[in-house]
Amino acid sequence: MELTRLSRKQTLWVFALVYSFAILVGAFIMINLYDSGNGMDLVLATLISNVVMTVIVFIGSLITKNSSLYDPYWSVIPIVIILEWIFIYDSLNNINVIFLLIAVLVWGVRLTYNWWKNWRGFSEQDWRYTHLQERAPKIYLLTNFFGIHLIPTLVVYAQLVNAHGIIKSGSETTSLLFFLGFALSILAPVIQFISDKQMYEFRINNKGRKSCIDEGLWKYSRHPNYLGELVFWVGIYLMYLPFAGTLNINIVYPILMIALFLFISIPMMEDKLKDRPGYEEYKNQVSMLIPYRKRISEDDKQKVES
DSSP: OOGGGSOHHHHHHHHHHHHHHHHHHHHHHHHHHHGGGTSSOHHHHHHHHHHHHHHHHHHHHHHHTOGGGGTTHHHHHHHHHHHHHHHHHTOTTOHHHHHHHHHHHHHHHHHHHHHHHHOOOTTOOOHHHHHHHHHOGGGHHHIIIIIIIIHHHHHHHHHHHHHHHHHHHOOOOOOHHHHHHHHHHHHHHHHHHHHHHHHHHHHHHTTTOOOOOOSGGGGTBSOHHHHHHHHHHHHHHHHHHHHHOSOOGGGHHHHHHHHHIIIIIHHHHHHHHTTSTTHHHHHHHBBSSSOOBOOOOHHHHHHHHO
């Protein structure tokens, strides 16, 4: 049977099969490389297992002819990795680790739910992947592996290094900075949930029309869902900072995530939306990320209208 003919629920078995196999292989590699602390550093061992899992999912995307097989990887695998680390360090009784796990679970479950809510089956894939394929079909195999699969895996894993610092420390000392980070990490999925719900309802109410959303959170930020994602990882870094003792090189990791959105995800999205009626005016009035409504002068209004 062709995968495009599978029902939405039936495709879940394909995801379950591919991801279960990837997770089992990844766990086997990580545990054997780490060897209970007598072998490779755990962060490096997990990185290698993470890359192997990505390769497995990539091969699955080639078999299914749909790169969106990778989409839930962003939110599912971080939870798996965090749980593996907690198990290895036997730190589930640590209050700081419990707060970290709560934050990651709230973020990951919400994001995975949103993916499933919007998933339609193997008959279609994320428009960005198709766009990359159409722009450069001859190098799409490389773009697919590095751009769609490997780079996102590495950028997200870099964020998890900060989470590893919290788990490994074993410290139960808390601080205001830690709880500020936790508050941001919980606020972030709330922002994403509200913005995604508003977008979903807007699409339902404007089905068949290429219109521009300018309501709810979208009235003050052109990408509130992306803002929520960035706030989450900044929150994780702030949770980690008290255990680092000082500002260190790990601040590069959330900066990498911010750069990914600022220079790749957001430009691609805005390029797609640029021809929609009213989008240029909307762009001139609404902030890209940080929520605020711009004041537009009469001269600017005339330029937009012309």
